[in-house]
Amino acid sequence: MNAEIITIGDEILIGQIVDTNSQWIGQELNKIGVSVYQISSIQDEKQHILNALKEAESRADIVIVTGGLGPTKDDITKKTIAEYFKDDKIVEYPEVIENIKYIFKKVNHPFNEIQKYQAQLPSKATLLMNRLGTAPGMWFYENNTVFVSLPGVPYEMKGLMKYEVLPKLQATFKLPFILHRTIMTVGTGETIIAERISDWEDNLPDFIKLAYLPSFGRVRLRLSAKGDDKELLAKEIEKQVSELYTLLPEIIVGDDNETSLEKEVGKLLKQHKKTVATAESLTGGKIASTFVSVPGASSYFAGGFVTYTAALKQQLLGVSEETIKQFTVVSKEVASAMATGCLEQLQTDYAIAVTGNAGPTTDHNDKSVGLVYIAIASKKGVAVHEFNFGKPREKVINRTVTKSLELLRAAILK
Amino acid sequence: MNAEIITIGDEILIGQIVDTNSQWIGQELNKIGVSVYQISSIQDEKQHILNALKEAESRADIVIVTGGLGPTKDDITKKTIAEYFKDDKIVEYPEVIENIKYIFKKVNHPFNEIQKYQAQLPSKATLLMNRLGTAPGMWFYENNTVFVSLPGVPYEMKGLMKYEVLPKLQATFKLPFILHRTIMTVGTGETIIAERISDWEDNLPDFIKLAYLPSFGRVRLRLSAKGDDKELLAKEIEKQVSELYTLLPEIIVGDDNETSLEKEVGKLLKQHKKTVATAESLTGGKIASTFVSVPGASSYFAGGFVTYTAALKQQLLGVSEETIKQFTVVSKEVASAMATGCLEQLQTDYAIAVTGNAGPTTDHNDKSVGLVYIAIASKKGVAVHEFNFGKPREKVINRTVTKSLELLRAAILK
Structure with a gap:
């Protein structure tokens, strides 16, 4: 199962921000057995968006678009998506307005008319309600391809991915099992760890992959097992992790994926x-x-x-x-x-x-x-x-x- | 003048690393008046590379490829580039072997035969000698398009960009000027700002673009002006910024690009x-x-x-x-x-x-x-x-x- 990620907006192209959203989405898709085939950062420009959607659709089963959903004039994403799906129409979704009013009320902010624009979305969209912000996500399933459009604000995008998109993808496609285990180490560099575990690494079974994830003096080792037999994968990962504890006893601090x-x-x-x-x-x-x-x-x-x-x-x-x-x-x-x-x-x-x-x-x-x-x-x-x-x-x-x-x-x- | 950046390799697609190379290249190209039209991260796979090169060539005057130049067997970038340019041949460049021997001698590392592979490059390439590593960069000028291939190691890529690629681009093309100014505001949301400045925004000259960059309650407004007359651009940006100060007097805290x-x-x-x-x-x-x-x-x-x-x-x-x-x-x-x-x-x-x-x-x-x-x-x-x-x-x-x-x-x- 292949996915492509498209990020819309000038900020990445002129180098003002680094595209950390795509990295996070790539990691999360991998965890549920979806490979990312290509990541593209494009202009907030109608023809460019249309072309990028078409190219991505020709190569992938899942197309995830981030950015370009704000309430201001420089966002043309929604209109372009509507056009892409056989000239779909833009309609108003009252539940989005209710959500915006709810969010604004909580923070004591007056609702203003320009916010209504956030509720105008293509009629073919399945809404992905955004509880953390005003721009909803959208889900489309057309021509056997899933298209998802998400706001670019990282914590809003992450919330929608976690609670809406990833579960829906798992429900829509038959995905292989992928198990990950991340082992956190401290105090030793990547190359020295690699030397110490090189025999172990050479003997890993084919269905288990190892990745080194270094940052600021902490190296995390990620084991990923992929296959149809979930129990076998779990047993094998458990065995490999305990061997790692034997090989690197003093530098491993934990083996929980969410650990820090x-x-x-x-x-x-x-x-x-x-x-x-x-x-x-x-x-x-x-x-x-x-x-x-x-x-x-x-x-x-x-x-x-x-x-x-x-x-x-x-x-x-x-x-x-x-x-x-x-x-x-x-x-x-x-x-x-x-x-x-x-x-x-x-x-x-x-x-x-x-x-x-x-x-x-x-x-x-x-x-x-x-x-x-x-x-x-x-x-x-x-x-x-x-x-x-x-x-x-x-x-x-x-x-x-x-x-x-x-x-x-x-x-x-x- | 448009450029595209293509990064080759799995590490970005599985979310193992963030693509900071493209950010840096985007910034540097902008400074010399080149706009980045698209950034694509792709697999280290022949057909994918050929397609990406063709698509990029159809849209841009300059195509910069990073990654996929290491000494190990799984790097097929060079062969694929040779194939792309009307079935060019791979030949050995003795000066590359000399450079590798020089680098290895400096760090007391014995030269080994596998390194010779680094000297085998497409015959149409203009060499960009890499003084910081063993993989040279390559420059091609075919069908009025510049193609550049660079190693993915950030400091090697940066050295080659700075001392080879950017000067050669300036010598090859007549480039426009691009000026950016970022205005930092606090305490007011994107939509309210948009309402307050909507008339001003509608009357911006064509050569100035506005972008809203919100994060955690601070919204930055970025003005980008592009043209041949640097003085005119500077004057016009100055004028627009001072109008913004009049429209949003209490929320603007600074207008320096580096501000926070x-x-x-x-x-x-x-x-x-x-x-x-x-x-x-x-x-x-x-x-x-x-x-x-x-x-x-x-x-x-x-x-x-x-x-x-x-x-x-x-x-x-x-x-x-x-x-x-x-x-x-x-x-x-x-x-x-x-x-x-x-x-x-x-x-x-x-x-x-x-x-x-x-x-x-x-x-x-x-x-x-x-x-x-x-x-x-x-x-x-x-x-x-x-x-x-x-x-x-x-x-x-x-x-x-x-x-x-x-x-x-x-x-x-x-």
């Missing part, structure tokens, strides 16, 4: 009935907000301090002026004092403290951009780790967040 | 010589880390508190137990007390405090998910604003961050 390092660290803290607090300089609160991004974090994450200036490191965390003068703010000693101060004040089991220079310029004379100190304090004492995360600023900050979680995990397990 | 709300608020704080601190509950430090994402933030952003639990709101910000008991933690009164406590402790000019329920479940009995209070305190007093940002969790958090910056901006300008 922050979720795994959260689980671990809960299991051990431990709490954590943070004292952040260069990350400015991003470690704390990463904890908080997991629902239910309040049972193990208390809160923390953002001490961006040297003055606040003294005032809020009790770092002494002499320590800062002697070692500078970007130092092992300051990181250590920050972590200890945070732990004492908030009385948690662990405290994470970070200080460093994220760049772009060197603010602290002799310290280079990318230099970061991460301290993990507990009642047993404090350990400080030095890193150089290079550049640019965004990467230094993100690497610091990931590494902090990884070091906390190691400290809990020690 | 956090940069504009930072500029404003610097101009007014004011400082700010934060006290965050549901956002868990994300407002603080958004300030810190801007280089140089230390001149106006001091730091702050992450008080995720009720206990820390009392301990660190001095919110009284009675206030929490009487009004619950998600209340106007607690937001107000948090902001006041933060301001008093950190002695900044402004303090932002947020408390709310990001979901997914209602933790605080009678309060609905999405309810958020944002308080802005200054020496003049404290103002609290109530919002309902709906769901899901991620959206509630992001909308709270944006709205906080927006309210701070309004407070400074008042």
Whole structure:
């Protein structure tokens, strides 16, 4: 079963945004046994849309279109889709207006007439109601091909895919079973992992594929099994995952598809009935907000301090002026004092403290951009780790967040 | 002048990687006055490549192909390109072997025979020597169309584009100028903006296009002007931007292509010589880390508190137990007390405090998910604003961050 993805709009073509929607859709389709044959990004222009739909229809069973559904004048997608389906007409769908009024009421926003335009859709469309936004999705089944049109706003598109499109595709087509399992690892690079598991990889059965998914120092290994016998697939994947645990015991943190390092660290803290607090300089609160991004974090994450200036490191965390003068703010000693101060004040089991220079310029004379100190304090004492995360600023900050979680995990397990 | 970009390989189609190459190429081509008409990601498969080349040639003057040039056996791009150009032959280019030997010597890597394959290229190719890797780029000029084939490794592709492809394109074609200007607005939705500027939009000259780019409550308006007379374009864009300022005086925060709300608020704080601190509950430090994402933030952003639990709101910000008991933690009164406590402790000019329920479940009995209070305190007093940002969790958090910056901006300008 083949699909094509068409994204409509100038933003991708002029390079203003990266097309992350297509990546996500590609992943989700793969999970239910649909292969993506081609992804095309095209202009918001009638003839271009018509041609792209025709080309995609000639090659694929499923055509998913994103973007071009906003309420403003630069969106001509709906009219063009109506024209594509043998000159279908545009009609008004009252349930869409009701949905928009409902959404607007919830956020105390007056309904305005221009929003009515969102309810004008091709008459052949099966509505996919969008509970997260005003532009509905549309489903068409014409000439044995499914056409789906979705808004381009990522969380709206994702909601519609998850709750409407993927289940409907599974109901419409006989799809093979595809099982995925994602194993999360930390602290080791892709090539070293590949070397360590190369014999195992060579002996994988034909129906299981392995993919490496690296990002910011975490490598996820995705196993995908495809076939008709669901039980056999599940058994075989289980066997391969347990072999991976034997081969990479110290770096695997979890094997749940939805997992993330922050979720795994959260689980671990809960299991051990431990709490954590943070004292952040260069990350400015991003470690704390990463904890908080997991629902239910309040049972193990208390809160923390953002001490961006040297003055606040003294005032809020009790770092002494002499320590800062002697070692500078970007130092092992300051990181250590920050972590200890945070732990004492908030009385948690662990405290994470970070200080460093994220760049772009060197603010602290002799310290280079990318230099970061991460301290993990507990009642047993404090350990400080030095890193150089290079550049640019965004990467230094993100690497610091990931590494902090990884070091906390190691400290809990020690 | 139109271009198309074709990326070859499975990694993008299965969603393993995001296609950042095309974004970068799109940006660079735009800068020299070339518009990208379509981007296509296709399989590493002969017939698919031949079809994609033919379709692209029918629409564009320039076709840029990336990927599919590695040394392993499954790369059929070169043979397919040779076939595409009237059955061209594959020949060996000795200068490519010399380049590979030079590169391998630099990294102390022995030259192996498999690498010779990299030197076998279509005879009609003009070589684009790759100093950063072993796969050379290729340039063809056939039937008034330029075809370029580049390796998919981002830094190799970028080097070849910058030093070979872009200069050659400028030498080959007479290119128009393209100017972009992005105007950032806050606090008003796309449809309301569209209504307010609809007359202006209808009267835009033909050579200027307008696009709406909404995300998390900020809408950017992008004007793109294209033509031969650079001065005329600049003058006209300037005129249209100043008209926009007249039409939307209170919601435009900046008109620099690189701008963001956090940069504009930072500029404003610097101009007014004011400082700010934060006290965050549901956002868990994300407002603080958004300030810190801007280089140089230390001149106006001091730091702050992450008080995720009720206990820390009392301990660190001095919110009284009675206030929490009487009004619950998600209340106007607690937001107000948090902001006041933060301001008093950190002695900044402004303090932002947020408390709310990001979901997914209602933790605080009678309060609905999405309810958020944002308080802005200054020496003049404290103002609290109530919002309902709906769901899901991620959206509630992001909308709270944006709205906080927006309210701070309004407070400074008042």
